[in-house]
Every structure is written in structure tokens, then in C-alpha cells.
Amino acid sequence: MSEAAILSNDVTTLPVQLGERSYDIVIGPRLLAEAGARIAALRPGARVGIVTDRNVAERHLATLEDSLRSAGLTPSAVVVEPGEKSKSYGVFEQVVDALLESRIERRDLVLALGGGVVGDLAGFAAASLRRGVDFVQVPTSLLAQVDSSVGGKTGINSRHGKNLVGAFHQPILVLADTDVLGTLPLREFRAGYAEVAKCALIDNAPFFAWLERRWQDVFGGGPARIEAIASSCAAKAAVVARDEKETGDRALLNLGHTFGHALEAGAGFSSRLLHGEAVAIGTAQAFRFSASQGLCSAEDAERVARHLKSVGLPTRIADIPGALPDTDGLMDLIAQDKKVSRGSLTFILTHGIGRCFIARDVDPAAVRAFLDRERAAG
């Protein structure tokens, strides 16, 4: 048996049940070195067009390429600049052309090695290349391991807003190597944690209480971190299995994103505000807005903001450095949200921690008045 074919057992495997598009999420240590054997078991002899960013390439690309080669696969790599600005038309074109140049054919694979930016970009390239080639996610940020690598949402941003151009394209495998989080900067880890907290807040109050008690262990690494990753993936996999294309329940995963995406676009998709940071502010706002409408208690809204703050995440517009659009500008961005239907606003609101719901036909005047108050608050 070759070294590449020896697979470790201290991993968690979660299935995403989507009929013929079903796949496994594999979570645990040393998976980068095992990637070749695991991928070759699905697509023996394939060429693998790796899409990654410069930060991740410097630290982890060589391990992945060695693993692929020793399993009889043929890797090529396209390396993009780190950061949200790479989810753009220009970079998308460069990636697709590089994959064509490497002769990635229909029976080959595109592999995303990186955070959610690389995952969304590479996934959309895979969905478009030769009208669709298979795709593997190797998420390297906490955010990508708990959220973006699962569920098949792929895409890029437009000057009109966030993720407005893309496709649903499920991966055939997700390999979340928890060892690679060792090189992730703290600010990025915190941003990913916002999506973990979001996941708990939607419908799992005991998980949120667990996070309140154990968040330092999650940040510290070890079993609590793996448990948080696995719980988040299991929750997302269940939602995706029952509503793959967001015709209903899946919109719950958008908690914090209606406000959050508008703020991200308002900050120019820059490093002033990371996606997870925008989600933290947007989630705190969804709870405060719900409280202002008499839907949930002020105590729950305060408890959510207190927890996010205690891990070092922002919870208010005033926490974002630099200028932002005024209320009209933010309302224009909110009007481009993909949950908008025939012009009417949909938000994920809440009756309390773990009790979120989809609110359609939300009154724009109430949102506008809320944003005025939020912008005025220190």
C-alpha cells in the first residue's frame, strides 16, 4: 500500500444528502496530506486545477500538490491575491483562462484551497468551465470550514452588491484539515467565529449557551474547536439537504447578512470590514431590530451583542473604521439583496436566541428609522 493511501481514523465524516449530488464533509487533522488518496478514490488519474490565494499558497500549497502527485493525480495551480476584491469579474476571467490553459477537461476537477473568497470564486469557475466540471473544497479558514465550503453557493461580487453573480454548484467532496487553522491570523479566526455563533443563534439555543461557556477553548484549538466545526457543518448540511436552492428554510442561514452585506458593499469590499465581521454586526442588528419591533426581548439582543463583543467582534456600525454610505445608500444596497421579492424586503428576524424566522414584507420605513438610530448611536 502506498503512503498516500494510508488514511487516518481520527476524522469526522458528515454526509450532505442531496440525491445524486450527495457528498461527504470530512473534518480532522492531517487531511491536506491525505487529500490525494481521498480524491483519487473518487476521480482516479484526474488533472486537478487548484485555485488558491497567495497567503495560503505560501503555507500549504506544496503539501497538497505532493499529496495529489503521489496519488497519481496531476495538479496545476492558479494563485490569486488574498481578500474580497478577488471575488470580481476580472479575477474570475483570469482564473477561468488559467484553468483552460491547464487543459482542465470535463472529467477533471477544480479544487479550492483557501478561505471563502477562493471557495466562492473557484466554485463559480468550476460551475462555468466547459459548462460545469466537478469541484472539491479544501477550506483553510475557520469561516470556510464551518460555512462557505458546504452547500454549493458560489459566485462573485458586483458594484451593485455582494454575491450578485454566481451559481449553485455543489462540491463532490469537502476536506477540512483542522491543522491548517494553526496559521490563520486571529482576526480571520474571529470573523469565522461569527458564522458559528450565527448558526447557533438561528435555532440552537443550547449550542449558543455552549459557545458562551467554551468559546475560549474553541479559539484555543483541540476537541472544542473540532466540535464547533462539526456542529456548524452538521446544521448547515441539514438545511441544505432540505432546501438546496433557498426556496424556503435555507434563507435562515442568511441571519445577519441583509444588514451585513450592505455594510460590506458600503465599505467597498475592503479589509476595513471582513465578511464575518459584517455578519457579527448584522446579527447584532437583526436582534436589535427584532427587539425594536417587539419581536424579541432587549435582554436577548444584549446577550448576543455581549457574547460577540467578548470574543472581540464588532457589533455596531461605529465599530467600522472610515466612511460608509448614509441611510439612503445603505437602503439602496439592501434593495439589491437576493431575498428581495417584487421589491419587498425579507429579513431573518428573531423571537429570541435560537428562535429565528423568515420575515417577508418587512416595512422599509421601519428599517430606515432603525438604520438612522444605529448610525447615530456611538
Ligand SMILES: NC(=O)c1ccc[n+]([C@@H]2O[C@H](COP(=O)([O-])OP(=O)(O)OC[C@H]3O[C@@H](n4cnc5c(N)ncnc54)[C@H](O)[C@@H]3O)[C@@H](O)[C@H]2O)c1
Ligand atoms: N458560499 C457560501 O456559502 C459562503 C458562506 C459564508 C461566506 N462566504 C464568503 O466567504 C468569504 C469570506 O471567507 P473567509 O473569511 O474565509 O475569507 P478569505 O477567503 O479572504 O480568507 C481570509 C484570509 O485568511 C487567509 N487564510 C485563509 N486560510 C489561511 C490559513 N490556513 N493560514 C493563513 N492564512 C489563511 C486568506 O489568505 C485571507 O487573507 C466572503 O466572500 C463570503 O461572502 C460564502
Ligand SMILES: O=C(O)C(=O)C[C@@H](O)[C@H](O)[C@H](O)COP(=O)(O)O
Ligand atoms: O449558505 C447559505 O445559504 C448562506 O446564506 C451562508 C452565508 O453565510 C453566506 O455568506 C452566503 O454566501 C450568503 O448567501 P447570499 O445568497 O446572501 O449571497
Ligand SMILES: [Zn+2]
Ligand atoms: Zn456568511
